[in-house]
Amino acid sequence: MKALIYLISLLFVGTSQAHAWEAFYVLKPGELRFSKAVATFSQQAAPADCRARLKEITCIVNPIQDPKESRTCQPGSETMAPAIERIYDVLPPKLQQTFCGMTVIFIENDTDVLAYAGVMAWDSNSEAKGSFMGIRRALVEQNYDATSVLGWKEQKAFGLKAPPFVHLPEGPRTSIVLPASLSALHYVIVHELGHILDFANRANNFACPPGETCNLNVPAPESWTALSWETPEKPKSNQLFPLWSKLCFYDCKEQLSVAEMEDFYRQLTPTDFITTYAAVSPWEDFAESLTFHVMAQHADFEYQIQTPFASYDLKKKWDNLGIKKIWMQDFLNRDLKYPTPLK
Ligand SMILES: [Zn+2]
Numbered sequence: 001m002k003a004l005i006y007l008i009s010l011l012f013v014g015t016s017q018a019h020a021w022e023a024f025y026v027l028k029p030g031e032l033r034f035s036k037a038v039a040t041f042s043q044q045a046a047p048a049d050c051r052a053r054l055k056e057i058t059c060i061v062n063p064i065q066d067p068k069e070s071r072t073c074q075p076g077s078e079t080m081a082p083a084i085e086r087i088y089d090v091l092p093p094k095l096q097q098t099f100c101g102m103t104v105i106f107i108e109n110d111t112d113v114l115a116y117a118g119v120m121a122w123d124s125n126s127e128a129k130g131s132f133m134g135i136r137r138a139l140v141e142q143n144y145d146a147t148s149v150l151g152w153k154e155q156k157a158f159g160l161k162a163p164p165f166v167h168l169p170e171g172p173r174t175s176i177v178l179p180a181s182l183s184a185l186h187y188v189i190v191h192e193l194g195h196i197l198d199f200a201n202r203a204n205n206f207a208c209p210p211g212e213t214c215n216l217n218v219p220a221p222e223s224w225t226a227l228s229w230e231t232p233e234k235p236k237s238n239q240l241f242p243l244w245s246k247l248c249f250y251d252c253k254e255q256l257s258v259a260e261m262e263d264f265y266r267q268l269t270p271t272d273f274i275t276t277y278a279a280v281s282p283w284e285d286f287a288e289s290l291t292f293h294v295m296a297q298h299a300d301f302e303y304q305i306q307t308p309f310a311s312y313d314l315k316k317k318w319d320n321l322g323i324k325k326i327w328m329q330d331f332l333n334r335d336l337k338y339p340t341p342l343k
Pocket residue numbers: 022023024191195283284287
């Protein structure tokens with residue numbers, strides 16, 4: 001239980017930066033306020049028809065002005081559903097099912113991040129209750145390719161500030177082909193579903209050894225966290241590399257520079273972190289790895305990073321990742337838990 005409280009408080013830290021940090025956050029129950037025309041929202045699709053539910057839960061919103069105010073879904077919110085339905089149709093059934101109990105998908109008119117996701121509360125049995133996702137509107141409306149969007153984000157880690165979604169010539173070049181050549185939205189949605197499945201099933205989990213007073217920084221045995229992380233803030237020594245301490249995407253005090261790019265990728269490559277973003281935290285590690293697992297089921301998936309002096313094939317890295325790949329396979333073979341729908 002203590003572990004749970006710690007985890008939640010840790011996640012709340014993200015809440016204040018929610019608009020500047022693509023991560024994820026857990027909302028306090030009262031925080032997720034939104035309203036939709038009664039006629040559409042009271043007739044929610046039965047959970048059996050999870051695809052039909054998508055148009056009930058898409059909700060176009062403007063940025064939060066006053067956190068106490070309810071967010072109103074703008075007219076035409078349901079027109080955002082078809083783009084999400086196209087992604088839904090190619091997802092494995094266990095990921096599709098996450099939408100069955102989802103409370104809302106915010107389509108953000110104006111946000112710096114690509115997307116976010118989380119669960120809303122924990123019930124008395126410590127089971128997740130309610131879930132939500134938010135996606136930058138441009139990703140839903142315009143068919144941006146994964147190379148542009150994820151390549152732009154990759155360059156952020158090196159302090160490059162290009163307009164969305166442009167690659168600057170001095171930064172690393174990312175080249176991605178998603179299964180069936182779907183847009184970046186495919187990658188983004190799978191990543192965010194990864195966060196929700198992580199929370200609902202405690203893939204990342206922390207334990208306090210029995211009878212000990214501790215700071216709950218210890219990954220639980222058998223957890224995803226235990227594979228690569230010593231604490232939520234620090235990789236295990238065999239996964240840690242010198243430039244890791246400068247790795248930061250959003251709201252950074254210190255950051256990598258373009259001059260460090262070659263060294264950075266050389267150091268990241270022998271680790272078990274599948275992408276640069278995966279090395280940020282155990283939660284991003286899980287979401288990125290789950291995304292690779294899902295994408296790598298398809299032979300046409302490609303993901304490469306190129307620097308002036310080297311090229312890295314991340315699809316090949318995933319195929320050879322061993323323990324993490326097996327852990328993820330086992331996870332998706334489990335009888336997964338989903339956040340229970342909010343009444
Ligand atoms: Zn994330």
